[in-house]
Structure formats: structure tokens, C-alpha cells
Amino acid sequence: MRRSIRELTIVREPRTRYGSLEDVMHAIRDHRPLDLNAEVWRSAHPAGSFREWKKLAQQCLSEGLHYDPGPVDLRAAVSARTERDGYILETVEFNTTPWFRVEGYFLLPTGVRYPVPGLVVAHAWGGPMLFGKDRIVPEPGGRDHPVLAKHRREYYSGKYLAEEFARRGYAVIVIDAFHFGPRIPLGFADIPERLDPYALDEKSLMALHEQVSSYRCLHHAVRQLNWAGTTWMGVLFWDDSRSVDYLLSRKEVDPNRIGCTGLSGGAWRTNVLAALDPRIRASVSVGWMTSGDHQQLYNATAVGTFAFLPGVWNRLDLPDLPIMSAPVASMVVVGTEDPLFDPNGFEEAIRQIGLGYEWAGCPERFQALAPPKGHCYDAEIQQAAIAWFDQHL
Numbered sequence: 001m002r003r004s005i006r007e008l009t010i011v012r013e014p015r016t017r018y019g020s021l022e023d024v025m026h027a028i029r030d031h032r033p034l035d036l037n038a039e040v041w042r043s044a045h046p047a048g049s050f051r052e053w054k055k056l057a058q059q060c061l062s063e064g065l066h067y068d069p070g071p072v073d074l075r076a077a078v079s080a081r082t083e084r085d086g087y088i089l090e091t092v093e094f095n096t097t098p099w100f101r102v103e104g105y106f107l108l109p110t111g112v113r114y115p116v117p118g119l120v121v122a123h124a125w126g127g128p129m130l131f132g133k134d135r136i137v138p139e140p141g142g143r144d145h146p147v148l149a150k151h152r153r154e155y156y157s158g159k160y161l162a163e164e165f166a167r168r169g170y171a172v173i174v175i176d177a178f179h180f181g182p183r184i185p186l187g188f189a190d191i192p193e194r195l196d197p198y199a200l201d202e203k204s205l206m207a208l209h210e211q212v213s214s215y216r217c218l219h220h221a222v223r224q225l226n227w228a229g230t231t232w233m234g235v236l237f238w239d240d241s242r243s244v245d246y247l248l249s250r251k252e253v254d255p256n257r258i259g260c261t262g263l264s265g266g267a268w269r270t271n272v273l274a275a276l277d278p279r280i281r282a283s284v285s286v287g288w289m290t291s292g293d294h295q296q297l298y299n300a301t302a303v304g305t306f307a308f309l310p311g312v313w314n315r316l317d318l319p320d321l322p323i324m325s326a327p328v329a330s331m332v333v334v335g336t337e338d339p340l341f342d343p344n345g346f347e348e349a350i351r352q353i354g355l356g357y358e359w360a361g362c363p364e365r366f367q368a369l370a371p372p373k374g375h376c377y378d379a380e381i382q383q384a385a386i387a388w389f390d391q392h393l
Contacts, residue, residue, distance in 0.1 A: 038320050069098065075094065089137070096243075104176075105172075109166050116254060118248075120259075121266075123135045123177065124262070127151045139198070145198055147206065156378065165386065231308060233268075259280065264287045265288070267288035270284070270285045274328050275324045292313060317352070337374045
């Protein structure tokens with residue numbers, strides 16, 4: 001059962017104390033009812049069912065996105081197609097809203113019998129913002145960049161994440177998230193109006209990355225989105241849900257075997273997509289799970305701009321995301337050495353998710369992993385994810 005934030009303990013030294021206002025923030029947090037947290041709601045409604053709670057929780061989250069672009073014609077197109085070892089790589093375009101047309105990579109395995117299961121694979125938030133999908137898919141023209149290579153080595157054991165799934169028989173769609181790759185605000189805050197990040201040397205690229213990821217740029221994006229009446233996560237969710245639409249538009253993909261996965265901010269996108277899109281059947285979230293109270297004590301800044309949802313986190317807690325996805329087969333992974341999250345926060349989240357899946361009647365469809373690793377989706381975790389998808393898709 002939920003305790004006051006003042007009663008909680010964390011293992012690590014806090015990273016984001018708010019000075020003289022820290023106690024005020026704790027008081028505000030304790031004043032939140034969290035009445036739609038699965039454990040709290042179940043205690044207050046002993047005769048209530050999991051299905052009743054799930055409907056209320058999904059409604060709260062969906063409304064909290066403040067974004068519903070309505071029906072859209074994908075008008076999907078393939079602009080390039082190359083043969084790779086074990087798969088075909090296509091550069092594709094499709095509409096996610098009447099105002100966004102995104103470019104993506106579609107990886108189609110070869111040497112298999114169609115239709116095959118499909119995956120939405122999301123790139124991380126942290127890393128070079130001038131690149132999005134190119135972090136986890138090899139650029140069709142064969143180009144690479146030292147910054148990308150370093151990012152892959154640090155977070156993915158030097159591998160292209162999406163490529164690993166494609167070579168194991170999964171059709172994969174990867175898009176640039178809002179504010180990444182070609183979707184950065186060109187022409188704003190000294191960002192050039194035309195840009196080829198592959199043409200920049202490492203020093204120049206990182207200098208431009210600092211501009212794109214600066215407080216000035218990100219805060220302006222949040223203000224613009226809020227002024228437009230929406231949220232960052234609202235844009236991300238609908239782009240990702242349209243990516244499911246794209247998978248289903250391909251005859252090579254089995255519509256009944258769709259999953260999603262990602263690291264860090266990509267894990268956050270995975271959790272929300274699985275929570276709200278009923279077409280998702282399995283998910284693997286890597287490097288993004290904790291309890292909200294522990295996270296405020298330890299490292300509130302890790303809950304980045306993409307997670308700001310006023311009217312949601314006063315009622316729901318972060319572990320409620322995978323709980324409301326049940327019976328989706330959900331694997332949640334956070335390394336015990338991950339500096340973004342305190343181990344006590346992850347343990348509390350896993351406790352809640354486990355109880356939620358028991359309440360949903362499918363405890364076997366949830367698995368938590370806490371390997372002795374930092375913030376990464378390395379080769380070992382990749383193999384665990386593939387095994388999970390093989391089992392459930």
C-alpha cells in the first residue's frame with residue numbers, strides 16, 4: 001500500500017534535491033490521491049474488477065495526452081529498398097496526423113514464411129539528437145558517424161538493435177521521434193535550416209547536439225506543444241500507434257502478432273503504447289521503470305519532458321502503465337547499476353506490477369529482469385528480449 005514519501009528510503013545519494021523547496025514538493029506529492037493507482041484503487045473498491053480499473057486508468061492516461069488527431073490516411077510510400085544480410089531494408093514515409101508525415105525504416109526478414117510478427121522498435125531519448133532511427137538501423141547508403149558508433153558501443157554492444165530483431169524473423173518499423181533526426185526544429189536557436197549530420201565532424205555535431213538538447217530548445221518545444229493544446233507524449237503515442245497501422249498495412253506482417261520495445265525514452269514509449277493500443281500483444285521495456293515517489297526522492301530530472309502529463313501522475317503511478325497493458329506479455333528490464341533509477345524504486349515498481357498481473361489473472365505474462373548492468377540494451381538483454389518475443393509472438 002502507498003506510503004508517504006517521507007517514509008520511503010532510497011539506496012543512493014539523491015541527485016536532484018530542490019533546496020529549500022524540497023519539503024514543499026514532498027507535501028504536494030503526498031497530497032496527491034493516486035486514486036487510480038492499481039493497488040490503491042483495488043483496496044478502495046474490493047468488489048471492483050481488474051477490467052473496471054483498467055478502463056478508468058486507460059481513460060485517465062488517454063485524456064491526459066491531450067492529443068487526438070483523428071483518422072488519417074497513411075498514404076504510405078517506399079522511397080528506397082536495399083538488400084541486407086538476412087533482411088530487406090526499406091525507407092518508407094507515411095502520415096501520422098494531418099500535419100506530420102514521418103520517414104521510417106522498415107526491415108523485412110528474408111528466408112522466412114510470411115506473414116511474420118511485427119515490432120515497433122523505439123530509439124532512446126539520450127544520445128545524439130541529430131539522429132533518431134539511424135541509431136538503431138544502419139543508414140541505407142552505408143554511412144556511419146563516429147558519434148553513432150560510440151552510441152551503439154555504449155548502449156547496444158555495438159549492434160544495430162532493429163537489425164538484430166529483423167535477422168531473427170521479425171518485421172520492424174522504426175521512426176524518428178518528435179524533435180530527433182530530421183524532426184528537429186530546423187532554423188530555430190541557431191540550428192541551420194538545412195542539415196546533413198553525417199557531413200559534420202564529431203566536434204561540430206556535438207556542439208549542434210548541445211543546442212538542440214538545450215534547455216532553451218526543449219523548454220520552447222514544451223511551451224509550443226502546450227500552447228497548441230497538447231503534450232510531448234501525446235505526439236509520441238500517436239506517432240507510435242500509426243507505426244502499428246503501418247505494420248498492419250503490410251501483407252507480410254501478421255496483425256495478431258505485434259509487439260514493441262525500446263531503451264530508456266524508447267522504453268517509456270513502449271510502456272505507453274502497450275498500455276493504450278490494444279493491438280500490442282507483447283512488449284519489452286528496457287531502462288525505464290520506477291515508482292514515482294522514489295524517483296522524486298532520487299532523480300526527478302530523469303522523468304523528462306516527454307513524461308509531463310498534468311492530471312495523470314496525481315492519479316496514476318508509473319508502474320500502472322504495464323499493469324494496464326495486461327494481458328500483454330510484458331518484460332520490464334532495469335539494470336541494478338543504472339544511474340537513472342534507485343534500486344528501491346525499481347523493486348517497488350516490480351512489486352506493484354507483479355500484483356497487478358496476478359489481479360489480471362495472468363501472472364505468467366509478466367517478467368522482470370534486474371541484471372548487474374548500467375543503462376543499456378546490450379547483447380545479453382537483446383537475446384532475452386528475442387526469447388520473450390519468440391515465446392509470446
